[in-house]
Amino acid sequence: xxxxxxxxxxxxxxxxxxxxxxxxxxxxxxxxxxxxxxxxxxxxxxxxxxxxxxxxxxxxxxxxxxxxxxxxxxxxxxxxxxxxxxxxxxxxxxxxxxxxxxxxxxxxxxxxxxxxxxxxxxxxxxxxxxxxxxxxxxxxxxxxxxxxxxxxxxxxxxxxxxxxxxxxxxxxxxxxxxxxxxxxxxxxxxxxxxxxxxxxxxxxxxxxxxxxxxxxxxxxxxxxxxxxxxxxxxxxxxxxxxxxxxxxxxxxxxxxxxxxxxxxxxxxxxxxxxxxxxxxxxxxxxxxxxxxxxxxxxxxxxxxxxxxxxxxxxxxxxxxxxxxxxxxxxxxxxxxxxxxxxxxxxxxxxxxxxxxxxxxxxxxxxxxxxxxxxxxxxxxxxxxxxxxxxxxxxxxxxxxxxxxxxxxxxxxxxx
Amino acid sequence: xxxxxxxxxxxxxxxxxxxxxxxxxxxxxxxxxxxxxxxxxxxxxxxxxxxxxxxxxxxxxxxxxxxxxxxxxxxxxxxxxxxxxxxxxxxxxxxxxxxxxxxxxxxxxxxxxxxxxxxxxxxxxxxxxxxxxxxxxxxxxxxxxxxxxxxxxxxxxxxxxxxxxxxxxxxxxxxxxxxxxxxxxxxxxxxxxxxxxxxxxxxxxxxxxxxxxxxxxxxxxxxxxxxxxxxxxxxxxxxxxxxxxxxxxxxxxxxxxxxxxxxxxxxxxxxxxxxxxxxxxxxxxxxxxxxxxxxxxxxxxxxxxxxxxxxxxxxxxxxxxxxxxx
Ligand SMILES: Cc1ncc(C[n+]2csc(CCOP(=O)(O)OP(=O)(O)O)c2C)c(N)n1
Numbered sequence: 001x002x003x004x005x006x007x008x009x010x011x012x013x014x015x016x017x018x019x020x021x022x023x024x025x026x027x028x029x030x031x032x033x034x035x036x037x038x039x040x041x042x043x044x045x046x047x048x049x050x051x052x053x054x055x056x057x058x059x060x061x062x063x064x065x066x067x068x069x070x071x072x073x074x075x076x077x078x079x080x081x082x083x084x085x086x087x088x089x090x091x092x093x094x095x096x097x098x099x100x101x102x103x104x105x106x107x108x109x110x111x112x113x114x115x116x117x118x119x120x121x122x123x124x125x126x127x128x129x130x131x132x133x134x135x136x137x138x139x140x141x142x143x144x145x146x147x148x149x150x151x152x153x154x155x156x157x158x159x160x161x162x163x164x165x166x167x168x169x170x171x172x173x174x175x176x177x178x179x180x181x182x183x184x185x186x187x188x189x190x191x192x193x194x195x196x197x198x199x200x201x202x203x204x205x206x207x208x209x210x211x212x213x214x215x216x217x218x219x220x221x222x223x224x225x226x227x228x229x230x231x232x233x234x235x236x237x238x239x240x241x242x243x244x245x246x247x248x249x250x251x252x253x254x255x256x257x258x259x260x261x262x263x264x265x266x267x268x269x270x271x272x273x274x275x276x277x278x279x280x281x282x283x284x285x286x287x288x289x290x291x292x293x294x295x296x297x298x299x300x301x302x303x304x305x306x307x308x309x310x311x312x313x314x315x316x317x318x319x320x321x322x323x324x325x326x327x328x329x330x331x332x333x334x335x336x337x338x339x340x341x342x343x344x345x346x347x348x349x350x351x352x353x354x355x356x357x358x359x360x361x362x363x364x365x366x367x368x369x370x371x372x373x374x375x376x377x378x379x380x381x382x383x384x385x386x387x388x389x390x391x392x393x394x395x396x397x398x399x400x401x402x403x404x405x406x407x408x409x410x411x412x413x414x415x
Numbered sequence: 416x417x418x419x420x421x422x423x424x425x426x427x428x429x430x431x432x433x434x435x436x437x438x439x440x441x442x443x444x445x446x447x448x449x450x451x452x453x454x455x456x457x458x459x460x461x462x463x464x465x466x467x468x469x470x471x472x473x474x475x476x477x478x479x480x481x482x483x484x485x486x487x488x489x490x491x492x493x494x495x496x497x498x499x500x501x502x503x504x505x506x507x508x509x510x511x512x513x514x515x516x517x518x519x520x521x522x523x524x525x526x527x528x529x530x531x532x533x534x535x536x537x538x539x540x541x542x543x544x545x546x547x548x549x550x551x552x553x554x555x556x557x558x559x560x561x562x563x564x565x566x567x568x569x570x571x572x573x574x575x576x577x578x579x580x581x582x583x584x585x586x587x588x589x590x591x592x593x594x595x596x597x598x599x600x601x602x603x604x605x606x607x608x609x610x611x612x613x614x615x616x617x618x619x620x621x622x623x624x625x626x627x628x629x630x631x632x633x634x635x636x637x638x639x640x641x642x643x644x645x646x647x648x649x650x651x652x653x654x655x656x657x658x659x660x661x662x663x664x665x666x667x668x669x670x671x672x673x674x675x676x677x678x679x680x681x682x683x684x685x686x687x688x689x690x691x692x693x694x695x696x697x698x699x700x701x702x703x704x705x706x707x708x709x710x711x712x713x714x715x716x717x718x719x720x721x722x723x724x725x726x727x728x729x730x731x732x733x734x735x736x737x738x739x740x741x
Contacts, residue, residue, distance in 0.1 A: 144515070144518070149524065150523060156520060158512075160511045163512050165480070166477050166484065167480055168484060170480065170481030170482055170484020171485070174485045174487070219481075225472055386610075
């Protein structure tokens with residue numbers, strides 16, 4: 001049964017928007033505990049006074065899609081880990097355990113929204129149609145990015161923790177300004193500077209460890225001061241490498257939002273239905289111009305922090321087992337089967353699709369081309385730069401000295 | 416042509432920028448009704464409104480970080496950092512994010528953010544209000560750094576910085592904010608390229624390369640040297656990244672001697688970079704080693720002794736004497 005966290009008397013109206021506003025206000029004064037949960041680990045669907053409405057909107061197709069996405073990205077994770085072990089990737093950052101937090105939130109976004117990830121959001125990338133092979137470029141060491149964010153509105157990964165959070169708020173402030181500019185040009189009867197766009201919001205992902213960085217604080221201050229359309233999505237996976245979340249915060253992270261003057265919600269991060277509902281609520285609210293929300297997805301990183309990490313050094317395997325029992329895929333499978341929404345053939349198809357994706361990723365990773373360092377010369381600045389031109393000219397001349405010497409293989413050509 | 420101070424020239428430059436670019440906006444602490452602690456943004460909020468001249472929360476990382484986000488959305492943010500010594504909470508955003516965004520996106524993203532920083536000493540201020548951190552930024556690829564030394568440059572450089580597709584830091588010589596000079600608001604003239612050095616005074620015996628606050632000091636030293644019969648050429652670098660080595664090299668090929676002067680500490684500074692480059696490019700023309708004049712390797716000293724720290728006319732003359740002693 002899902003935890004109910006606010007007395008239902010708060011919501012008399014049948015109008016969804018009224019209920020949402022009341023909820024937002026009530027939440028500002030209410031503690032984040034207990035958290036929002038709709039789909040329990042045993043696969044039963046509970047109710048929530050605010051968010052059941054969103055769950056009710058979900059079609060069978062959508063629910064099956066959530067499962068397919070989660071299974072796909074877990075399979076991808078296994079494949080990438082294997083590729084790292086085989087020396088094909090320099091490092092891998094696994095997401096197993098966090099599929100519901102990522103698929104649920106990513107699927108709540110719309111194409112016009114802009115997403116700023118940290119570095120573990122492979123599931124969100126999937127929901128934004130980023131080619132997962134492109135995602136591996138950074139981990140293979142052939143690019144510091146790998147995809148064009150403009151194609152999918154999914155920004156590049158960021159390795160400096162929390163640095164992307166103010167970017168998200170600034171981008172959201174830009175969306176606000178676009179709307180104002182569009183309104184003023186429409187008033188003046190002029191052709192708008194750019195085509196009218198549907199209302200958009202920004203979502204930014206960060207971890208419980210990153211929540212301690214100063215940039216998160218500054219972002220939240222800016223977001224609140226300017227009522228920017230941004231959703232802060234914190235995946236509390238309980239560990240910042242080896243440091244437990246209790247070292248980062250003594251209160252539920254979601255409670256911090258209160259101090260900035262916007263709602264904070266703790267959601268069961270292993271419950272894809274609840275995560276989707278809460279995120280949809282927050283994004284809709286942001287798109288309507290009602291300001292930021294902090295979502296804390298309470299979840300768990302089941303595997304290692306990265307392939308370079310050894311979790312046995314800092315946590316008990318019993319803890320991992322406890323969380324495995326709350327697995328996000330298992331509970332949705334139980335629900336889909338119990339309700340007769342999916343059967344064996346569906347799950348077999350999902351498995352086959354996963355294997356196909358894995359084969360594709362395996363093949364394309366081997367084929368990822370090592371770039372020419374000339375692209376780095378070309379991309380340091382937008383406009384011509386004499387120092388870059390001088391150094392490139394030197395490099396060309398220096399390289400030309402080796403041109404005749406066929407016995408010398410090009411640097412990095414072998415693996 | 417109108418006569419105005421450097422501060423007023425930047426103010427007028429910002430006004431022109433806001434007028435010409437509907438997507439340009441100013442961001443910073445106290446830049447609204449107060450007009451900035453140096454009043455450089457005076458009157459702009461009244462003219463353009465609080466959406467274009469944004470008084471931000473007191474948060475340097477937040478200012479630069481959100482400016483990056485705004486620029487990703489197609490805006491042209493011009494950030495004011497209140498004092499040189501307070502840019503460091505934003506250093507991470509400038510060096511790890513702003514400078515690298517274009518490169519790491521394989522050229523797909525541009526972040527034309529402008530950051531204005533009043534810098535340098537000589538105003539008798541307290542700790543962290545008189546620093547010259549330009550070398551720390553010049554070392555980072557992806558950033559451009561310019562510094563005006565006169566009102567005409569100040570008026571045009573801020574607009575050129577906004578027009579540039581790359582991120583640009585404009586270091587403003589704060590002790591020269593009240594320096595007056597002629598500004599041609601119709602045309603930049605020879606200031607059309609902000610990254611090109613200017614030969615401010617022609618000479619034949621030695622070159623002094625300077626920028627920003629030390630430009631008037633170098634000109635005065637050159638005049639003093641002239642009384643001793645020495646003909647000194649003075650080059651205003653104007654741009655610290657990139658540096659216009661061609662102009663400096665051409666000057667040194669003519670004079671055979673080079674003194675580089677800046678307020679920032681000599682060690683690891685821009686002067687060392689220029690000395691090394693000129694030794695490579697004009698070794699056979701040099702009559703003497705390149706001599707550097709700069710601040711000491713110490714935290715910026717208390718105001719009562721900053722006169723001893725800052726290069727002055729005599730320190731430049733002493734350096735010239737050394738150059739002539741070879
Ligand atoms: C500014 C900064 N400091 C330190 C690191 C090194 N580091 C990488 S990941 C990590 C832990 C992050 O934990 P959390 O924010 O909870 O995210 P998670 O990796 O668990 O998803 C640390 C300390 C970093 N990347 N950036």
